[in-house]
Amino acid sequence: MAHNPARPLSPHLSIWKWGPHMLVSILHRATGTALAIGGGLIFTWWLTAAAISPAAYAIFYHWIVDADPSSAHEGAQALVGLLARLVGVALSWSFFQHMASGVRHLMLDTGAGYELKVNRLGAILTIVFSIVATLVFWAVILGKGN
Amino acid sequence: MGRGTSLGRVRGLGSAHAGPHHWWMQRVTAAGNLLLLIWFVVSLARLPVLDHQAVVLWLKSPLAAVPLLLLVISVFWHLRLGLQVFIEDYVHEAGGKVACLLLLNAYVVVAAALCLFSILKIAFGGVPA
Ligand code: HEM
Ligand code: HEM
Numbered sequence: 001m002a003h004n005p006a007r008p009l010s011p012h013l014s015i016w017k018w019g020p021h022m023l024v025s026i027l028h029r030a031t032g033t034a035l036a037i038g039g040g041l042i043f044t045w046w047l048t049a050a051a052i053s054p055a056a057y058a059i060f061y062h063w064i065v066d067a068d069p070s071s072a073h074e075g076a077q078a079l080v081g082l083l084a085r086l087v088g089v090a091l092s093w094s095f096f097q098h099m100a101s102g103v104r105h106l107m108l109d110t111g112a113g114y115e116l117k118v119n120r121l122g123a124i125l126t127i128v129f130s131i132v133a134t135l136v137f138w139a140v141i142l143g144k145g146n
Numbered sequence: 147m148g149r150g151t152s153l154g155r156v157r158g159l160g161s162a163h164a165g166p167h168h169w170w171m172q173r174v175t176a177a178g179n180l181l182l183l184i185w186f187v188v189s190l191a192r193l194p195v196l197d198h199q200a201v202v203l204w205l206k207s208p209l210a211a212v213p214l215l216l217l218v219i220s221v222f223w224h225l226r227l228g229l230q231v232f233i234e235d236y237v238h239e240a241g242g243k244v245a246c247l248l249l250l251n252a253y254v255v256v257a258a259a260l261c262l263f264s265i266l267k268i269a270f271g272g273v274p275a
Contacts, residue, residue, distance in 0.1 A: 029232065032225070032228050032232075033228075033229065033232055035225070036225035036228060036229050040221075040222070040225060040253075040257055041257070043261070044257040044260050044261055047260070047261045047264040047265060048260045048261070048264050050198060050201050050202060050205075050264065050268060050273070051263070051264030051265075051267045051268055051272070051273055053273075054198045054199075057197075057198040057201075058198070061196075061197065061198075065196060095183075099180065099183070102176050102179075102180070103180065105176070106173065106176060106177070109173065137187075140191060
């Protein structure tokens with residue numbers, strides 16, 4: 001029989017083709033887990049430090065928000081600062097991605113959006129949203145610093 | 147008669163009927179997270195700086211402290227439910243599963259308690275700005 005490439009593939013356990021909906025499915029899990037552990041710990045550190053003292057808050061601020069360039073060990077400091085920025089970008093993107101795919105989950109729960117094209121478009125839109133929102137978020141933050 | 151195979155019924159190992167509540171609370175807290183986290187991100191962005199004084203003065207207002215308390219409850223509840231499913235999906239051996247779930251509960255209870263106490267301490271004026 002002639003093979004029609006437009007037909008859906010049968011979901012054999014080891015034979016499947018990547019699609020945007022699969023990517024968004026696993027990203028929802030990965031970003032939720034990253035937020036739950038990384039985001040949860042940083043958020044708890046922030047509030048607890050604020051409630052302890054200005055000095056404790058300064059340690060949090062120094063490590064997470066902005067390393068003071070005038071402090072000692074400049075090379076190591078710059079590296080840590082860069083790592084903190086990377087974690088910050090990864091967590092903010094995770095937040096926007098999880099938020100968008102979470103809202104998509106809630107819409108799918110109503111029974112809407114299972115048509116192949118609509119489903120695919122929804123999955124792609126969550127990724128577009130998370131990238132754009134992350135760029136805007138950091139443009140605002142970096143704009144403030146100046 | 148009940149559901150499941152006759153063997154399962156005899157053993158009393160059928161559905162615990164606790165799943166829908168878990169699923170529903172994941173949705174309810176998702177809606178809570180959505181509202182409260184948008185409020186939180188916008189509020190932080192509107193503060194001119196994020197130093198100690200700015201955060202303490204901000205949290206002295208009930209209109210900041212109360213939503214933040216609710217946010218802590220919603221987010222930690224949501225992530226506890228979410229990570230439970232994650233663990234149950236990937237840790238199959240009974241001992242490891244129980245250990246992971248205990249660790250998860252310990253993390254959530256300790257972190258949420260620290261957050262709630264810290265917000266209240268600042269809100270009630272326990273931290274000089
Ligand atoms: C052979 C292809 C696949 C089959 C038959 C399959 C089957 C399933 C089933 C039956 C569920 C449970 C459904 C539910 O919770 O409502 C599920 C959930 C899930 N699958 Fe797949 N799956 C496949 C491929 C994939 C791929 C490629 C990924 C990503 C790498 C993936 C990621 C997930 C995730 C993260 C969940 C949890 C979903 C959630 O709770 O939102 N799956 N899968
Ligand atoms: C922005 C608002 C949020 C919305 C709308 C949202 C929505 C959702 C929904 C609907 C689910 C269930 C997915 C399913 O049944 O497969 C879920 C799972 C989850 N969420 Fe969220 N969420 C939000 C924020 C967060 C935050 C801030 C965290 C962590 C701090 C988080 C951590 C998780 C985790 C760990 C899971 C489990 C993932 C899995 O089992 O695959 N969520 N979220």
